[in-house]
Amino acid sequence: MLKSLNRMGLTRAAVLGAVFGATNIGMIAGANAGGLVKIDGSSTVFPITEAVAEDFQNAKKGAVRVTVGISGTGGGFKKFCRGETDIVNASRPILQKEMEECKKSGIQYVEMPVAFDALTVVINPKNDWANTLTVAELKKIWEPEAQGKITKWNQANPAWPDEKLKLYGAGADSGTFDYFTEAIVGKTKSSRGDFTASEDDNVLVQGVASDKNALGFFGFAYYVENQKKLKAVAIDSGKGPVLPSEKTVEDGSYQPLSRPIFIYVNIKSAEKPEVRELVEFYMKNAPTLVKEVKFFPLPPQAYSTNLEHLNKKKVGTVFGGRTETGVRVEELLEREASL
Template identity: 80%
Template sequence: MSVVFAGLISINGIAGADAIVKIDGSSTVYPITEAVAEDFQKDTKGAVKVTVGISGTGGGFKKFCRGETDIVNASRPILKKEMDDCKKTGIQYVEMPIAFDALTVVVNPKNGWSNTITVAELKKIWEPAAQGKITKWSQVNPAWPDETIKLYGAGADSGTFDYFTEAIVGKAKSSRGDFTASEDDNVLVQGVASDKNGLGFFGFAYYAENKKKLKAVAIDAGKGAIIPSAKTVEEGSYQPLSRPIFIYVNIKSAERPEVRQFIEFYMKNASALVQEVKFFPLPTQAYTTNLEHLDKKKVGTVFGGKPEVDLRIEEVLKREASL
């Protein structure tokens, strides 16, 4: 990683080979946390082992609320059922927004017809009623070819699936079921890249890493076609598929030196590493606020356990500051 660290982390007080930080959850957030983990392990000279799994946001919260992990990667805020599950087991957590993502709709580079797709057209493709009925491009838009659409999307345990269906269909998890689903975004990348009629969705970073194999589609939510980019995410024009992404830290785990130092390292180096792995960083104050919340043990969420879309960066920061 070609990153200048914002101060080295002391390894005093870490219990040698037994020190481990366990993380699981979102495949979208994975590249950020994995980059942090890699550099933290180098910085602590192997004194701490950091494991980062991918079971989707939903799967990650299940493990987190059972007390099996210290941190969960989440591509959406915690939901009411997950809040209840954590409460039952006495798990308290600090919510930390770490970046913004542009959920990106992609097609094969040989697709010359759907450079722009409206939210209404996406809904027509993905809503439950489309299953077995909307099978050809021409059924979505008569100007498009009479060829079979091949769909690729996030699996049901994915926060990306939750967010996409909420934003496009109007209800989280409401989707047709006849598509290739995976928690591994690389599977979706390969699917669309190898199929002229492929269409899929996943986080911006996976598109950015595979620009030669994929083409991003401009999304028209009623105000013209907008391509995902740092500019359109920061100014709030890439809607409704621009979203905050998070880590949640078990407050009891954070009492262990290795977890505490990992979180400090994460927040001090997040801005550089977020950009390095093709996400959009938050203002510096956001990362400072996260550490203040950890210090003051400000637990809980500012999102109330319900799915939300159309969130701007400034709105997320304003809410977190008021926790």
Template identity: 70%
Template sequence: MKLVKIAAALGFAFVGAASVGVAHAQSAVVKVDGSSTVYPITEAVAEDFQKAKKNAVKVTVGISGTGGGFKKFCRGETDISDASRPILKKEMDACKEAGIAYYELPIAYDALTVIVNPQNTFASTLSVADLKKIWEPAAQGKITNWNQVNPSFPDMPLKLYGAGSDSGTFDYFTEAIVGKAKSSRGDYTASEDDNVLVQGVARDKGGLGYFGFAYYVENQKKLKAVAIDGGKGGVLPSPQAVENGTYSPLSRPIFIYVNAKSLDKPEVKEFVDFYLKNAPKLVKEVKYVPLPSKVYEANTERLTKKKVGTVFGGEEAVGMKIEELVHREAKL
């Protein structure tokens, strides 16, 4: 996985062009856009799929953020939307108004990771209350130094880096930490491109940021993960902590949404089938947490039985453990 491939321009990125060659002029195209968190998985699937199809199908993958991706998806501009949170009520309404039915397919779990600069030796653990104090709207222009977070911390400027407002990571983090989605101070470096955030914290001794676990793993030589204390002591992000439910409240399911009409196109159907078949291996390869096999099997069954819609009712999935997701998905 090379996350540095993500284009800073946030337009459609042609996945794997260097490795798979220039696509034939008559290639069928599968259009994907959305979450930068889900991007590494979809990129890996797309590269392998294009190789398997010998360039007969081209897959384009954009990183407009979950919200930006759903805007395009609900206008019928894309076949698949990568999402780091469930579809929201307003997005459900937009899709319904446009006559777009969709399949909701959970594909992995993420440990949303809070990171600091490696030179930071004092903030090894932060509580949810500490993070709320830093990120809540009332902190804007006021909590600007580390010793304002905790008197034991040094007198050092606090520089913040986080997801942009079109990001599902922004929605999830603010709801899990602040208590309300999109409720955040605005005086921070924001981007839907997680590599911008990586570079910012890596260069800033007083930096603090957050993004998907895969971006931390890819850059752990220049970043330091913070243990999160959700009330039972600090827990570092890891696949094991996600699986056993101890990394809370920043563990979350991540998804792809498939346009039901697009699935009638052979190239989209083949890509989605390939995605579900290869997800367990590739999810692990790019450092996210694979779901139990019965979830991927349920996804395939959902497509076969044409069960469209969402099991989340337009709400976030904060604090949802893997077994809870499995139980809920079985109800659709």
């Protein structure tokens, strides 16, 4: 469905915005099929999994239906750990409390990194003063103590104008929110609360695009889809300003906002042929589809390792139940290989 709409000139992000109202976004193809795979979770990972689901359903010629919901990483894990879904999209690793919930329900899972994302800070194109932001400036703006105190741009930096600061960011159930607060403020979920929050990245895009004094953050793909009406901010973590790009993600210089993103597969669900076939299709086609939707694919051995873990039923996580920043591609591969 989405590809057919894209042929009409609509971006994936625009199409996603048009259909976001549904709890589960299912493909039309195979609506009456016998096999069903249920996926939910991160809106950041959604474009990748949606592309995989659409191509997989086309390949199966209606024999399998795949539904892909968007309730955020946290909301997705709640459903996954209750056994309501087969796969969860996650823009951060599973947390300790989620691991405990899954354990209570007897849910075991295979952790599969599928891509890298550059969490992108964006401003309105008319903003000509904040092309670069330091991590310290971002912290000053977003930390809990800033609420009611940092309400204008010049309160964060005297060189900036005396204009009202309008903030847009991911909702509290989002893995993007968890990662951003950990990377910038230093503690997961530690943030001021007086900002426009949404699990729908398109709401954030429109908010920043329509206000000269807005500042927001979300995944790189949504920035790329909307770069004509947004401007990415270069982030200075102490070694000079760096813009998000394929090169800066791969060489590890875009820090601390470069991050791996995942799917988690219920190992019992993987006993169903339709789930296993979907996962195998996902890993085989991820390099191409990840690029198509403007994320950064992992080296081929990462996808081979994921399937090896599935076949050998290597369950669990290499992240110890916490959000972790600054993980580079090479380190991720080493960790997953040693599981």
